[in-house]
Amino acid sequence: MLCRIVQQQLSDAEKVDKQDDSPVTVADYGAQVLVAWALSRVDPDTRLSMVAEEDSASLKDPSGAAMLQRITDIVNSVVVEAGGEPLTGDDVIALIDLGQSAGGPAGRHWVLDPIDGTRGFVGMRQYAVCLGMLQDGEVELGVLGCPNLPQDLITDEDGGAAAASRSGEAGRGCLFLAHRGAGAYAADLWDAAAPLQRIRVNDVADNSGARFMESFESRHSDHSFTGQVARLMGVTLPPLRMDSQVKYGLLSRGDASIFMRFPPPSYREKIWDHCAGFVIVEEAGGRVTDAGGARLDFSRGRWLDLDRGIVAGPPRAHAALLTAVAAAEAARAAAGAGSSGS
Numbered sequence: 001m002l003c004r005i006v007q008q009q010l011s012d013a014e015k016v017d018k019q020d021d022s023p024v025t026v027a028d029y030g031a032q033v034l035v036a037w038a039l040s041r042v043d044p045d046t047r048l049s050m051v052a053e054e055d056s057a058s059l060k061d062p063s064g065a066a067m068l069q070r071i072t073d074i075v076n077s078v079v080v081e082a083g084g085e086p087l088t089g090d091d092v093i094a095l096i097d098l099g100q101s102a103g104g105p106a107g108r109h110w111v112l113d114p115i116d117g118t119r120g121f122v123g124m125r126q127y128a129v130c131l132g133m134l135q136d137g138e139v140e141l142g143v144l145g146c147p148n149l150p151q152d153l154i155t156d157e158d159g160g161a162a163a164a165s166r167s168g169e170a171g172r173g174c175l176f177l178a179h180r181g182a183g184a185y186a187a188d189l190w191d192a193a194a195p196l197q198r199i200r201v202n203d204v205a206d207n208s209g210a211r212f213m214e215s216f217e218s219r220h221s222d223h224s225f226t227g228q229v230a231r232l233m234g235v236t237l238p239p240l241r242m243d244s245q246v247k248y249g250l251l252s253r254g255d256a257s258i259f260m261r262f263p264p265p266s267y268r269e270k271i272w273d274h275c276a277g278f279v280i281v282e283e284a285g286g287r288v289t290d291a292g293g294a295r296l297d298f299s300r301g302r303w304l305d306l307d308r309g310i311v312a313g314p315p316r317a318h319a320a321l322l323t324a325v326a327a328a329e330a331a332r333a334a335a336g337a338g339s340s341g342s
């Protein structure tokens with residue numbers, strides 16, 4: 001709800017100042033505070049271990065005082081509505097700081113990306129609030145809140161209308177959740193009493209009918225390489241380009257059957273960018289691995305250790321993906337050798 005309010009304010013203010021990134025900062029911190037607050041409230045006697053994206057350094061600085069006040073005000077508007085006591089600025093900082101855990105292979109760690117897909121949030125497209133729970137190195141729970149995602153299967157060819165945000169529009173707002181061993185589910189994000197629907201990946205028999213997903217932002221993933229992989233797989237549909245972990249939700253629901261992410265080699269993936277989506281896809285019957293075929297390992301701390309990129313899909317499509325990635329890399333290496341020799 002907090003994110004939806006802020007994105008709406010952002011769209012109202014769009015014409016005034018497009019360069020102002022502070023609204024998204026308020027929503028990033030605000031969502032992190034609210035999730036930490038809600039989890040602490042459920043289990044007040046245990047100090048939470050959280051691995052979360054945002055830290056409070058800039059808010060502790062005197063120059064951050066106005067921002068801290070804005071965050072505290074918007075958080076309190078939700079806290080009070082939920083029947084809680086208003087938080088002070090110090091409470092807000094303490095809740096943000098819960099997110100500085102190093103994670104690792106032992107014990108319980110909550111893993112949070114308060115807004116995944118910041119570029120999508122600012123661009124009035126897709127974003128997700130992503131919470132996972134690690135127990136002794138294994139992802140046990142995952143929840144994705146996707147305020148702008150259509151509740152119905154995406155059927156238009158390139159998904160363009162679905163990728164664009166229609167914040168507040170009827171039929172938008174999906175919750176995806178999974179508990180290891182108990183399946184993956186989807187529900188209406190705005191209705192806590194809505195029935196959960198079991199979801200499954202869609203293992204299409206023929207790749208020519210498969211749809212593949214990748215980042216909206218070409219800086220986040222190499223669109224030309226993924227296009228080459230898709231061609232080698234026999235995919236004919238255009239890519240569905242969307243921001244954030246909503247793609248893992250769509251894979252789990254069967255809107256698309258192939259996910260690829262190939263960031264620049266220097267980019268290091270963080271666990272909060274994949275943790276919740278990972279268990280949802282696995283519980284929906286899919287696989288999520290690096291490009292070398294190794295299952296993602298969330299037990300090594302705040303970062304993932306990956307061989308090149310991430311690929312995901314139902315078992316058959318996933319196997320075809322690994323083969324096609326290897327072929328695309330061989331072709332690229334051969335072309336590189338050819339051009340350097342000429």
Ligand SMILES: Nc1ncnc2c1ncn2[C@@H]1O[C@H](COP(=O)(O)O)[C@@H](O)[C@H]1OP(=O)(O)O
Nearest residue numbers: 115116117118119215219220243244263267273
């Ligand atoms: N240079 C980058 N390369 C790859 N991913 C990035 C880069 N910068 C930020 N990201 C992260 O990539 C994810 C977005 O994935 P997608 O491209 O699929 O939408 C987000 O977690 C985003 O962080 P953030 O959580 O701050 O938005």
Ligand SMILES: [Mg+2]
Nearest residue numbers: 113116117273
């Ligand atoms: Mg993220």
Ligand SMILES: [Mg+2]
Nearest residue numbers: 053113115116
């Ligand atoms: Mg984020």
Ligand SMILES: [Mg+2]
Nearest residue numbers: 028053115118
């Ligand atoms: Mg960020």
